[in-house]
Amino acid sequence: MAEILANSLRFHVHRLPAADAPGEAGATAVFLHGLVVDNLSSFYATLAVPAARDGHDIVLYDLRGHGRTERPPTGYDTATAVQDLTALLGALGLDTRPVTLVGNSYGGTIALRTALARPDLVAGLILIEAPLSGPWIENMLDTLSVAALDLEGSKVPKELASLGARKAARLTATADELLNRTSLIDDIAAGRVFTAEDFAQLRCPVLAVCGEHSELVPGAEELARHAPDCTIRVLPGLGHDVLQGGTDELRRVVLDRLAAAARPQPDAVTV
Amino acid sequence: MTTDPTAMRILAEITAMLVQTVGDEFLLAEEVTFDTTFNEDLALESIEFVALAELLRQRYGAAADLISFLAEKDMEEILALTVGDLVAHISGTPVSAPAA
Numbered sequence: 001m002a003e004i005l006a007n008s009l010r011f012h013v014h015r016l017p018a019a020d021a022p023g024e025a026g027a028t029a030v031f032l033h034g035l036v037v038d039n040l041s042s043f044y045a046t047l048a049v050p051a052a053r054d055g056h057d058i059v060l061y062d063l064r065g066h067g068r069t070e071r072p073p074t075g076y077d078t079a080t081a082v083q084d085l086t087a088l089l090g091a092l093g094l095d096t097r098p099v100t101l102v103g104n105s106y107g108g109t110i111a112l113r114t115a116l117a118r119p120d121l122v123a124g125l126i127l128i129e130a131p132l133s134g135p136w137i138e139n140m141l142d143t144l145s146v147a148a149l150d151l152e153g154s155k156v157p158k159e160l161a162s163l164g165a166r167k168a169a170r171l172t173a174t175a176d177e178l179l180n181r182t183s184l185i186d187d188i189a190a191g192r193v194f195t196a197e198d199f200a201q202l203r204c205p206v207l208a209v210c211g212e213h214s215e216l217v218p219g220a221e222e223l224a225r226h227a228p229d230c231t232i233r234v235l236p237g238l239g240h241d242v243l244q245g246g247t248d249e250l251r252r253v254v255l256d257r258l259a260a261a262a263r264p265q266p267d268a269v270t271v
Numbered sequence: 272m273t274t275d276p277t278a279m280r281i282l283a284e285i286t287a288m289l290v291q292t293v294g295d296e297f298l299l300a301e302e303v304t305f306d307t308t309f310n311e312d313l314a315l316e317s318i319e320f321v322a323l324a325e326l327l328r329q330r331y332g333a334a335a336d337l338i339s340f341l342a343e344k345d346m347e348e349i350l351a352l353t354v355g356d357l358v359a360h361i362s363g364t365p366v367s368a369p370a371a
Binding site: 002 | 297314316317318320321322324325326329333337338339341342344345346348349
């Protein structure tokens with residue numbers, strides 16, 4: 001179960017079966033993490049284990065090239081990320097009933113792109129600090145390009161490894177490979193931001209969570225203006241790091257949303 | 272050191288899972304005891320703990336009940352656990368303390 005072949009790639013997947021909750025059917029939620037230095041483990045203790053304890057079925061996976069998933073040289077555009085996710089849902093048998101997608105940072109961008117491309121697969125979106133519109137592509141490219149230059153030919157990973165700082169060595173080595181030996185930066189540069197028309201097409205309920213000081217708040221506000229069913233929650237005192245910096249409040253918001261997703265819709269009740 | 276055969280068996284199984292998860296160039300099986308901590312001693316990455324959790328689920332199934340064991344802990348607290356803490360949870364009984 002840990003390794004799933006989908007879209008010709010071996011994905012690292014971790015599923016947390018819902019804890020026993022007699023008489024209550026939970027939601028199924030698939031989590032998408034952020035870029036380059038992130039992987040599925042950032043969700044594990046923060047949201048995934050608590051959600052599973054609340055009776056929800058949780059799927060965590062490492063995005064293409066990240067964590068313990070295979071790292072091919074190409075395919076880091078959002079269209080391929082959507083193909084990866086839909087193939088994975090199929091491989092897991094989760095393409096018969098729509099699921100809630102929970103995306104952090106760039107994972108939220110992929111989640112929203114998936115809801116537009118395959119509305120039949122997505123019951124709801126929870127977007128945590130997702131870059132949606134505005135100059136985020138340029139800003140992110142600046143950051144990633146500087147990091148790539150710093151890492152290119154650097155002996156830092158080897159030096160860290162020899163000092164026994166294995167975790168830091170792994171993290172920088174992964175970042176170096178993604179930034180300097182895959183098409184990730186070019187693929188993000190070729191991406192496009194969402195438009196008001198995109199947001200207006202969303203058919204599922206959307207919850208957007210932002211940090212008060214984040215530069216991504218205007219994008220979330222634009223989403224809330226145009227999407228038919230969007231709630232925005234701004235967490236005070238935080239920037240982009242809502243997941244680690246505001247874990248407790250974020251967890252309450254996300255668990256409330258999943259509980260609402262799990263309740264049967266009034267029009268779905270049959271006699 | 273405990274001599275409880277169940278705890279010893281689970282320790283050996285978890286050790287094998289750790290070597291499988293981390294790779295034997297980083298972790299030698301003889302380094303792992305009940306007192307070994309995931310973070311301080313093994314420098315286990317969070318993602319490696321999740322991979323270990325997958326192997327535990329495959330081996331021990333729902334009986335391992337990691338969700339209630341870990342539900343109140345953040346990742347730092349999880350990685351501060353010892354292998355013995357995990358063995359004790361899975362065996363359902365505390366690993367006996369070293370003889371005085």
